[in-house]
Amino acid sequence: MAESLLSTIEFQMSLLLFVALAGYLLAARINQSAVIGEILVGLLIGPSLLGLITYTDFVRSVAHLGAVILLFVIGLEFKLKDIFNFKYSIIALVGVIIPWIGGFYTAKLFGYGFGSAVFVGTALTATSIAITANVLREMGKLQTDAAKAIIGAAVIDDVLSLLALSMSEQIVSGTLSATSIGFVLFNASAFLIVGAYVGNKFLSRVVAKVDNTKIAKKFPEFVFIFAMMIAFFYAMIAELIHLSAIVGSFIAGVSLGSVVLRHSKDYKEGAEYLHIIFASIFFVSLGILADFHALTANVIWFLIALTIVAVLTKVIGCYIPAKLLGMSHQDSTVVGFGMSPRGEVAMIVALIGLNAGLIKQDIYVSLVLMSLLTTILTPIVLRNWLYKKSFMDAFKKKRVTLQ
């Protein structure tokens, strides 16, 4: 009886949501983002510590839904023109290449094989836009040049990381020979460009037109179902051409981000609600999947090295192009540190690698914890160090004004 209860959908859903809530409470207590709290509590209840829940097929399915919905919602907040900006593209590109190389050789140095090293490199490319943007918003720095560069480059970063992910899956699984890398790069870019173009020029208009039909007026939920169908359809097409499903839902989101609805329920709001439940479960599941037993002394050293490399390569990889493109020393440093946190995409890369059997628990745990550490470190560096002087300046100025 007890065993059959543990396998019911009701038990797993209520436990996963309970854990997500605990994650929020923890996050509030340690003053971190909810994502970090959710992963930490996921670690706690997973097989490595309390063993309250395992990574069942149901958890896997729901978490997968969560990842697709998550990238769709992230995509909804993007604008195409943000992606096609020369200055930010250069910062993003260099800030992707150097961490990739750093991650690859760090893994090699610790004796890991070619396939694992490729995944580690790829996981180091992605910037978590959510966390950086949130810190800058809290500090009232969202309208500065540095903030705009960070957000613009982070957007392009995500796209580049998704491209890198698509390639590494095939490089590592052996379906890709070194000579056909160009073909895959073409394939992936073509999907990004054609998918975004068709989505933006065609699908977004179809959605707006459907919103104006009798059926949408009669059934205000119709357009929401339609939008989610497009998200999963794009995810399916991406998988079909050997890209990652989340690349598809991301492009679907970018395509449908600017549609203005008049009659229907707002699918952005709807996707946001789906995201609240399913992305929470996704983050909890990341923690559940990580097995601390893999953390041997060697792995811990690897984790420490990887975290340092992750921060340094991103800081250098972004500082140099930013400085060369005419930004100040301080702004360039802020951009570098601002781009350091790895978040959702790095963890999804780790998850995909683990699920496909291309990396093992030791690397998976290291990547998840590295993402957590960079995410926890960045706000501290930004708040207490980089912006301290300018914050004090602003404070002094304010006092002068008040006198």
Place this chain on the structure above:
Amino acid sequence: MAESLLSTIEFQMSLLLFVALAGYLLAARINQSAVIGEILVGLLIGPSLLGLITYTDFVRSVAHLGAVILLFVIGLEFKLKDIFNFKYSIIALVGVIIPWIGGFYTAKLFGYGFGSAVFVGTALTATSIAITANVLREMGKLQTDAAKAIIGAAVIDDVLSLLALSMSEQIVSGTLSATSIGFVLFNASAFLIVGAYVGNKFLSRVVAKVDNTKIAKKFPEFVFIFAMMIAFFYAMIAELIHLSAIVGSFIAGVSLGSVVLRHSKDYKEGAEYLHIIFASIFFVSLGILADFHALTANVIWFLIALTIVAVLTKVIGCYIPAKLLGMSHQDSTVVGFGMSPRGEVAMIVALIGLNAGLIKQDIYVSLVLMSLLTTILTPIVLRNWLYKKSFMDAFKKKRVTLQ
């Protein structure tokens, strides 16, 4: 490749949502509710006709989520005082007992065993409040005495049907002897009353309090996750004490229906969005599950007899108490026919019976099609027959007023 694509979550989700959209289009074309369209298109793509999708573990899981969310959302619209009304309770009670007897003996007459007959009887008890209420609203009759009686009694009907379902599962699976029926009835009633009481007096206040905490102000999505956690937790408790999970989420919904939030995202809206996606998939899956191959000549006669019995027993079972309690002949007839459509609950009863192996495809198909037929018939009877005279009266009156 093609086969592995068909089993991906992306393919199944986009197909299920595509089918749901097709269901909406069909529903608009034949002027029926979306639910009917979704089930019909589900029948079309299922294994019995086109065979585009089968009832995989993933479809089952998502549909199960849909059923739990569906009953939670239905519960949210209920008020406790609607359930504790003497007049409506009597109409509901008689209107549940007579159809149960009718269904039980019709199944017996066609040679089905005791267990199947119990499920057929139970499936005949539930009234679909959504469809009737919608028809009455469209006709502007929602504030009449008959409409109030229909809605009030339909609400109690659902509760009684859920009770009947909980009992039949145990009667048929043999875990319940005839002598312990009283105990189960007590068990189920106790859960309904205690669950609703605790939910209403305690949990709803906790939710309102959480809404006022710092954490809800910082994370406006917190309360939504909390509410959904309660829904699945109640569903789990219901399963734990051998009731159906949906009884639990229904009671959770009733408990949380009247909370007023000030800081958080509205979980009623959130649950509604989840419901749009997952209840749609649930209804599509009902169609997918039905196998037309089970429709032999004998089963078709059973279906016809069952549909006639379903309508007649509900009309008689509701007319008599309504008339005895002082309603007019026309109002009592309207109440009877208005209570006739079987909907979600009848289909869930059929689904639970099929999943548990307690009924076979022949009965499952008959119950699903019977639900569809009663649902399609009722609006026709109400619109074209029962309300024709009074509609003409209203029309004449209006013309007189205009002159």
